[in-house]
Amino acid sequence: MRVPRDVRRPATLASLAAELGVSRTTVSNAYNRPDQLSAPLRARVLEAARRLGYPGPDPVARSLRTRRAGAVGLLLTEALSYAFRDPAATGFLEGLALACERAGSGLLLVPVSPELADVTAVHQAGVDGFVVYSVREDDPHFKAVLQRPVPTVVCDQPIGVEGVDRVGVDDHAAMLGMARHLTGLGHRRIGVLCMRLGSGRYDGPADEARQTGATYPVQRNRLAGLREGLAEAGVDWAAVPVHERFAHSVDAGQAATAELLAAHPDVTAVVCTSDILALGALRHAAERKLSVPEDLTVTGFDGVPEGLRAGLTTVRQPVLEKGRAAGELLLERDERNRPRVVTLPTELIVGVTSGRARAPERWFPGW
Amino acid sequence: MRVPRDVRRPATLASLAAELGVSRTTVSNAYNRPDQLSAPLRARVLEAARRLGYPGPDPVARSLRTRRAGAVGLLLTEALSYAFRDPAATGFLEGLALACERAGSGLLLVPVSPELADVTAVHQAGVDGFVVYSVREDDPHFKAVLQRPVPTVVCDQPIGVEGVDRVGVDDHAAMLGMARHLTGLGHRRIGVLCMRLGSGRYDGPADEARQTGATYPVQRNRLAGLREGLAEAGVDWAAVPVHERFAHSVDAGQAATAELLAAHPDVTAVVCTSDILALGALRHAAERKLSVPEDLTVTGFDGVPEGLRAGLTTVRQPVLEKGRAAGELLLERDERNRPRVVTLPTELIVGVTSGRARAPERWFPGW
DNA sequence: CCCCGCCACGTTAACGGTTCAGACGTGGGG
DNA sequence: CCCCACGTCTGAACCGTTAACGTGGCGGGG
Numbered sequence: 001m002r003v004p005r006d007v008r009r010p011a012t013l014a015s016l017a018a019e020l021g022v023s024r025t026t027v028s029n030a031y032n033r034p035d036q037l038s039a040p041l042r043a044r045v046l047e048a049a050r051r052l053g054y055p056g057p058d059p060v061a062r063s064l065r066t067r068r069a070g071a072v073g074l075l076l077t078e079a080l081s082y083a084f085r086d087p088a089a090t091g092f093l094e095g096l097a098l099a100c101e102r103a104g105s106g107l108l109l110v111p112v113s114p115e116l117a118d119v120t121a122v123h124q125a126g127v128d129g130f131v132v133y134s135v136r137e138d139d140p141h142f143k144a145v146l147q148r149p150v151p152t153v154v155c156d157q158p159i160g161v162e163g164v165d166r167v168g169v170d171d172h173a174a175m176l177g178m179a180r181h182l183t184g185l186g187h188r189r190i191g192v193l194c195m196r197l198g199s200g201r202y203d204g205p206a207d208e209a210r211q212t213g214a215t216y217p218v219q220r221n222r223l224a225g226l227r228e229g230l231a232e233a234g235v236d237w238a239a240v241p242v243h244e245r246f247a248h249s250v251d252a253g254q255a256a257t258a259e260l261l262a263a264h265p266d267v268t269a270v271v272c273t274s275d276i277l278a279l280g281a282l283r284h285a286a287e288r289k290l291s292v293p294e295d296l297t298v299t300g301f302d303g304v305p306e307g308l309r310a311g312l313t314t315v316r317q318p319v320l321e322k323g324r325a326a327g328e329l330l331l332e333r334d335e336r337n338r339p340r341v342v343t344l345p346t347e348l349i350v351g352v353t354s355g356r357a358r359a360p361e362r363w364f365p366g367w
Numbered sequence: 368m369r370v371p372r373d374v375r376r377p378a379t380l381a382s383l384a385a386e387l388g389v390s391r392t393t394v395s396n397a398y399n400r401p402d403q404l405s406a407p408l409r410a411r412v413l414e415a416a417r418r419l420g421y422p423g424p425d426p427v428a429r430s431l432r433t434r435r436a437g438a439v440g441l442l443l444t445e446a447l448s449y450a451f452r453d454p455a456a457t458g459f460l461e462g463l464a465l466a467c468e469r470a471g472s473g474l475l476l477v478p479v480s481p482e483l484a485d486v487t488a489v490h491q492a493g494v495d496g497f498v499v500y501s502v503r504e505d506d507p508h509f510k511a512v513l514q515r516p517v518p519t520v521v522c523d524q525p526i527g528v529e530g531v532d533r534v535g536v537d538d539h540a541a542m543l544g545m546a547r548h549l550t551g552l553g554h555r556r557i558g559v560l561c562m563r564l565g566s567g568r569y570d571g572p573a574d575e576a577r578q579t580g581a582t583y584p585v586q587r588n589r590l591a592g593l594r595e596g597l598a599e600a601g602v603d604w605a606a607v608p609v610h611e612r613f614a615h616s617v618d619a620g621q622a623a624t625a626e627l628l629a630a631h632p633d634v635t636a637v638v639c640t641s642d643i644l645a646l647g648a649l650r651h652a653a654e655r656k657l658s659v660p661e662d663l664t665v666t667g668f669d670g671v672p673e674g675l676r677a678g679l680t681t682v683r684q685p686v687l688e689k690g691r692a693a694g695e696l697l698l699e700r701d702e703r704n705r706p707r708v709v710t711l712p713t714e715l716i717v718g719v720t721s722g723r724a725r726a727p728e729r730w731f732p733g734w
Numbered sequence: 735c736c737c738c739g740c741c742a743c744g745t746t747a748a749c750g751g752t753t754c755a756g757a758c759g760t761g762g763g764g
Numbered sequence: 765c766c767c768c769a770c771g772t773c774t775g776a777a778c779c780g781t782t783a784a785c786g787t788g789g790c791g792g793g794g
Contacts (some may be wrong), residue, residue, distance in 0.1 A: 010516050012750055023774045028752060037772065061750035062435060063427045064779050070491040073476060080464035080474070090451045097447035100478055105474040106492055107447070108438060111468040124437045125473060126427045126493050147422050227407050318381045379780055390744045395782060404743070428780035431749050 011054035047300065063126060071106035072330055073127035077135040080109055086248060086276065087304040089133070091319030092155070096131060098320075099327025112141050115155035119144035129330045131155065136199060136215040152207050155322060156218045163315020167325045167342040171218055174315045174346040175273075178299060180311075182269050183349060186357035188299060189268040190233055190259045192242040193253060193277045194219050204255070205263075206244040208237070222273045222301065241267070244276065253280020254287075264292055268297060268357040275300035275307035275314055279300045282310060282353065285364055293355030303349060313354035317345045370612045376561075378421035387415050394475040394594060398424055423623075438473035439697055440494035442512055444502040448477055453615060453643065454671040456500070458686030459522070463498060466694025479508050484510035487729060498522065503566060503582040504551035517717065520696045522689060523585045533691045538585055539592035541682045541713040542640075545666060546596020548680075549636050554664060555602055558627045558634040560592065560620060561586050561610040570623070574612040575604075589640045608634070620647020621654075635664060635724040638713065642674035642681055643665035649677060649720065660722030664707045670716060680721035683714045 017024045022041070029036040030045040037045075044130055049056070062303060063069045070292045074096065075286055082087045105128070111121045122144040135142050137157065145152055146161060154161075156168040182190065197214035214220040227237045243260045245252040253258040257280060272278035278300030282292060290296050300307050303316030325342045368627075381456035384391045387409070396403040397412040404412075409555055416423070428711065430436045443450055443465065448675040450456045467474045472495070477487045489511040502509045503523065513528060523535040564573055581587040594604045610627045612619040624637060625648060639645035645667030649659060657663050667674050670683030692709045 013752095014750075024751075025753080025775080027772060029773085031750080041772085055516050056490050057752090058431075058750050060427060060430045061779090062491075063493055063750075064425075064431050064750080065752045066780090067779075069427060069493065070488075072495075073473075080468045081461040084451070084457045084461040084464065094448040097451065097478075100476075101447045101480075104478055104480075104488060106440075106488065109464060109467075109474040109476070110731050111464075111471060113468075113471075121437075121471060121473065123423050123431075124426050125437075126430055126436065170649060175633070205646055218535040218564055335726050368748090380782095381780070391781075392745080392783095393743060396743085399782080423780090425780055428749090431751090432781080432782045433751075454778075 011049075013054075013057065016045070016048060016052060016054050018046060019052065021096070022331060029120060030055065047068040060126070069126045069128050070104070071127045072100060072124045072144075072327065073110050073122075073130045074106045074111065075110050075122065075130055075135065075141055075320075077112060077141065078112055078141050082248075083109070088274070088276075088319050091291045091304075092133060092323040092326075095240045095320035095323025095325075096327045097323070099324045099331060103276050103327070105331060110141075120134050122148070129153070131330060132157070134216075134218065138199070140258060142246045149332060152332060153326045155326055157219050158221070165329045165340045165342075167322055167329060167344070169317045169322070169344050169346050171221035172228075172347070174317070175222040175225030175228040175301070177348050178271065178301075178315055179226050180232070181354065182271065182297065183230065183233035183235070183351065184271075185297065185354060187269040187356065188233070189264075189266050190230065190235065190240055190269045190271055191264055192223070192240060192271050192273070193260065193281065194242060194273040195277070196246045196249050197244050201246045202244060203246050204244065204259075206242045210244070211242060213259055220321040226271060248274065248276055250276055250280040250283060251310050253277035254281070254284045257281040257284040269354070270296065270298050272298070272300050273311060275302045275304045278312055278314065278353075279307060279310065280311070292366075295358060297354045297357070299354055303347075308349070308351075311352035312349075313351040314349050316339050316349050318346075320342050328336045372608070375620060377421040378416075378695050380424060381423075383412070383415055385418060386419065391439060395424065395475060399441050403718075404528055406733070420638045427493070436493045436495050437471070438475045438494050439467060439694065440477050440489075440492045440497045440512075442477050442479065442497055442499045442502065442507050442508055443491065443506065444479060447478055449615075450476070454673060455641070455643075455669045455686050458671075459690040459693075460691025462687035462692075463691070463694045466691045467697060470694070470698040472698060477508075484573050489515070496520070496698060498693045499524070501583075501669055504584060505566070507563055515695045518697060518700060520693045524695050525584050525588070530698045532707045532709075533688055534696060536684045536689070536711050536713050538588035538714065539595075541715070542589045542592030542668070543596040543664070544715050545638065545668075545682055546601070547592050547715065548721065549595065549638065549664065549666070550600035552636075552664070552680050552721060554560040555600070555638040555724065556631075556633050557597065557602065557607055558626065558631055558638045559590070559607060559638050559640075560608060560623050561590060561611050561640040562615050562647065563613045564611050568614050569611060570619075571626075573609045577611070578609060578646060586640055593638060615641065615644075617647040620644035621651045622647070624648040624651040636721070637663065637665050639665070642669045642671045642679060642733075645679055645681065645720075646674060646677065649679070659720050661680065664721045664724070666721055670714075675716070675731070678719035683716050685711050685713075 013024050013027050017027045026037055027045055030042045034042060074172055083093055097107055108125055108127050110125050119141050122141050130145045132142055132145060132154040134156060154164045196217060197219055241260060241264050241281050243256045247257045270281045271279055278298050281298045285292050285296050292298055300312050300314035303314050307314055321344055329340060379392050380391050382396045393404055394412055397409045401409060429590060434673050440474055450460055475492055475494055477492050486508050491506050497512045499509055499512060499521040501523060520532045564577055564583060578590050608627060608631050608704055610623045612623045637648045638650055645665050648665045651665050652659050659665055666683035667679045674681055686709055696707060
């Protein structure tokens with residue numbers, strides 16, 4: 001005989017049913033299928049529930065039985081807080097949230113321990129599917145997601161994992177267009193700033209092996225597109241300095257620009273693989289009293305509001321639509337024609353930060 | 368990738384155990400308590416799991432059993448996407464995400480249908496607790512959250528619901544300080560812009576009944592603090608026009624300012640209950656070629672980066688810390704000394720948008 | 735040699751619901 | 765009068781896992 005210390009034990013479907021002298025099914029129906037029982041009985045059930053403090057069917061138990069969690073998981077390799085800092089990520093999230101909202105689904109931000117290979121959070125997430133945003137191809141969390149028997153949509157990953165849908169833009173083509181824009185303006189001596197290319201904290205010049213071996217497909221493709229576009233104008237890629245930055249911030253872009261220009265003062269254009277880095281480049285230029293674009297051309301990628309406000313020449317990509325498409329791909333999988341791929345259009349925005357290349361003999365003021 | 372994603376009959380702990388001829392517990396232990404079984408056996412289990420495509424213990428079933436979901440829910444009344452738009456909300460989210468991350472907990476954004484009273488999403492959320500951010504006191508979703516038998520932390524709500532922790536700032540005192548700052552500069556004819564005060568879409572002047580009956584405690588308290596501070600200088604609140612705006616955007620602030628100044632051209636200072644609205648006021652001033660602060664003083668509230676960059680006079684509140692505190696309150700509830708209340712400090716930031724009141728006889732250029 | 739305790743694993747009973755195939759009256763049509 | 769459809773409710777079988785406790789074998793102290 002157990003001592004009934006459960007006086008405060010929360011009521012359950014079963015206890016409610018016992019109290020009322022009806023079956024559990026009936027109580028369940030009172031909540032989920034009002035048409036399956038008479039109105040008076042339903043009222044009695046609901047009344048008893050209020051009296052006993054029964055909070056309604058437990059969502060976890062329901063999920064177990066129905067095999068539906070009512071939420072999609074979002075995996076970012078970055079620290080979670082990054083998602084709220086980077087405007088491109090924010091736009092993506094907004095679109096994804098929109099899609100989730102429309103479908104009545106929750107959005108679970110899965111916590112990851114960057115660097116650390118603790119994937120328990122992925123195993124622990126009760127979700128109906130995953131959206132994977134901007135992670136390395138060899139990320140252990142990503143692998144853990146693929147292990148889970150739920151549908152997955154990856155964003156900006158070109159990999160053809162079986163049964164995994166994909167949404168993204170053609171980074172290669174977009175950057176190729178940017179390269180043509182620049183070579184058309186006469187630029188031949190170009191420097192590049194890119195985001196991190198692989199695991200591990202590294203800041204500095206990235207040689208060709210590091211570029212082609214990059215595990216972030218987005219960065220790899222943008223560099224490749226740029227390379228191809230420059231090659232069309234006869235620019236030897238081996239002579240193009242590429243500087244990589246681990247941190248993705250305006251400060252990092254500023255510092256990287258300083259470093260790049262110090263090592264290669266003849267550069268007439270700094271091409272950045274993100275607007276954030278480009279804003280840093282602009283800040284460096286302003287600090288050094290270089291006029292843009294007369295002394296230096298700066299370009300970005302993404303089309304974030306802050307960059308557009310600054311008149312940055314960049315590639316606009318529809319980040320919000322990307323998020324929404326990812327959500328819809330995941331949530332509206334009626335048919336079984338998979339995997340599906342959504343490639344969204346990009347647009348070259350020519351702002352005020354790109355202009356004709358300065359003459360080779362003209363040097364920076366102050367050098 | 369050779370992950371068999373379309374296994375017809377997904378393997379379970381039980382089927383794995385049967386296959387191996389061991390008990391389910393042993394398989395469970397292989398995952399959760401490696402020290403509870405011999406290494407060779409564990410290896411055998413894991414090997415069989417890979418062979419049968421068993422993805423590891425089902426998170427939902429585990430949650431049901433352990434009574435732990437490993438996630439906290441976030442309730443916002445606004446559309447989910449709003450959370451990624453408003454910089455104050457973004458800061459809060461970032462702090463909350465930080466706290467969750469540290470605790471290894473997920474963050475579930477609960478979808479709400481604004482206006483609609485569909486609270487199923489709240490019932491459906493498998494979470495260990497809720498954080499409620501900036502909702503009306505009478506919001507049905509909020510009520511549904513309180514129904515759920517999980518701990519809850521509300522942000523910026525002064526209500527003393529039993530057993531509910533709270534984190535926030537002293538809006539009343541902060542705004543009182545702002546009022547003193549303005550009266551100290553000689554301002555007596557003041558106009559106010561505030562965010563929505565109640566349910567329903569309304570834009571326009573808010574009379575006193577609407578102000579004191581506001582169901583958004585934050586707005587109510589800020590107005591009350593302002594009123595008290597102005598009263599100290601002998602300003603009759605009844606003569607202070609208060610304009611309310613449903614939408615919280617720079618555009619809305621701009622339009623509201625236009626409306627306010629059209630009706631009350633003698634106003635020397637526009638006090639806004641948020642930086643976003645204040646940025647709109649500044650934009651209106653710029654458009655009308657009013658110089659700030661010579662022609663018009665503008666103040667905000669929150670201390671968002673964009674406002675600080677513009678030199679806005681405002682009240683800075685630690686939004687990130689607010690989010691973090693909310694998360695910690697929820698996740699670190701070891702002891703049972705509840706309810707707890709965390710009140711964070713605010714700081715009056717005097718920028719370049721507030722100055723001495725212009726003489727009463729001087730009128731706007733163009734009027 | 736016996737008993738005790740411990741190690742390593744097994745057994746049982748939840749955890750809280752949903753679902754599906756009926757059971758049980760009831761009334762209407764043939 | 766029979767049969768069947770119908771509305772309403774019940775019983776039992778899951779869903780996949782873990783907590784709590786049980787058990788058998790083995791080594792060692794008395």
